[in-house]
Amino acid sequence: MRRVLTVLVAGALVLAAGPVAVAQEGAARAGAQRPQTQQPVRFAPAAQTTVSGGDVVSFAFAEPVSAVVAWWARAGEPARQLPVTAATGAATGGSVTVPAPVKPGRPHVLSVRGTTPDGRDLRRVVTYYGTVSGRPARVGPATTVMTGRSPVMGRGGRLFTFTIETQASVDWQLQGLAEDALRALFDEQRGWTARGSYRIQRIDDPRSADIRVLLARPPLVDALCRQAGLDTGGIVSCWNGTFAALNLTRWVTGALSPRFASLEQYRTYLTNHEFGHGLRLGHRTCPRRGALSPIMQQQTGGQDGCRPNGWPYPR
Numbered sequence: 001m002r003r004v005l006t007v008l009v010a011g012a013l014v015l016a017a018g019p020v021a022v023a024q025e026g027a028a029r030a031g032a033q034r035p036q037t038q039q040p041v042r043f044a045p046a047a048q049t050t051v052s053g054g055d056v057v058s059f060a061f062a063e064p065v066s067a068v069v070a071w072w073a074r075a076g077e078p079a080r081q082l083p084v085t086a087a088t089g090a091a092t093g094g095s096v097t098v099p100a101p102v103k104p105g106r107p108h109v110l111s112v113r114g115t116t117p118d119g120r121d122l123r124r125v126v127t128y129y130g131t132v133s134g135r136p137a138r139v140g141p142a143t144t145v146m147t148g149r150s151p152v153m154g155r156g157g158r159l160f161t162f163t164i165e166t167q168a169s170v171d172w173q174l175q176g177l178a179e180d181a182l183r184a185l186f187d188e189q190r191g192w193t194a195r196g197s198y199r200i201q202r203i204d205d206p207r208s209a210d211i212r213v214l215l216a217r218p219p220l221v222d223a224l225c226r227q228a229g230l231d232t233g234g235i236v237s238c239w240n241g242t243f244a245a246l247n248l249t250r251w252v253t254g255a256l257s258p259r260f261a262s263l264e265q266y267r268t269y270l271t272n273h274e275f276g277h278g279l280r281l282g283h284r285t286c287p288r289r290g291a292l293s294p295i296m297q298q299q300t301g302g303q304d305g306c307r308p309n310g311w312p313y314p315r
């Protein structure tokens, strides 16, 4: 039995939060670079967050594509490839049927990819939750993922894989996020790989990533962080066990503390700090007045007598 997806209460809450996010971003957008990244894939209805087996999820590409592939997986389980309906040749859209059974309340990831005639990869990943009858489902974010994978960086230590993602509605920020976040993470002298304690690799499959670096509007950051019992209050970022959830307002306008030398320095700190939580590291405090802050010191609001620092191993 097929039925059209229904918007549940959780989805409506996200929509209700939308205008707040737009207002907070207003000042930021003017100074930011406009889109190097176009909307690659659109899922309809966009606000859909919950599904049952047999539901049909449709999608549309921003331009004609071929070689459309869709996968469906529950978190932590192998992905299943899904047959795609009506998305071959120069198609701009298609649909997939959600396989049963869907586990109630558990995150399931739908990934759709198409290839343009000139060989570019258009890809979108959406997290859905299985319908829980009688109570609202948790909200899963629709995200856009940077495609491709990097070499393994670093010379020793446990390997952590990670993705670079933006909330789908701000995916014009993806290019800028990738540039600044990867500059921070792949610095071989000062970054996490500098001492041979960690190896890291960027991948493009959120299902298998140890760390999902996500740039998102404050309401989504807050929702994700609340899952881990953290109150980010619309103004700061967190690690929630899966996402290094970076607050878009902070990313674009900088720290609350005025002492960071530049926006780039703050972005380096923000990326390396939340990624450090993903490496299972906890908080540190300022060791003595005038010293450089340890990277795992919370620095967004101030440095408690230390000096701002964005590097795991500053020189």
Ligand SMILES: [Zn+2]
Binding pocket: 273, 274, 277, 283, 296, 298
């Ligand atoms: Zn922290």
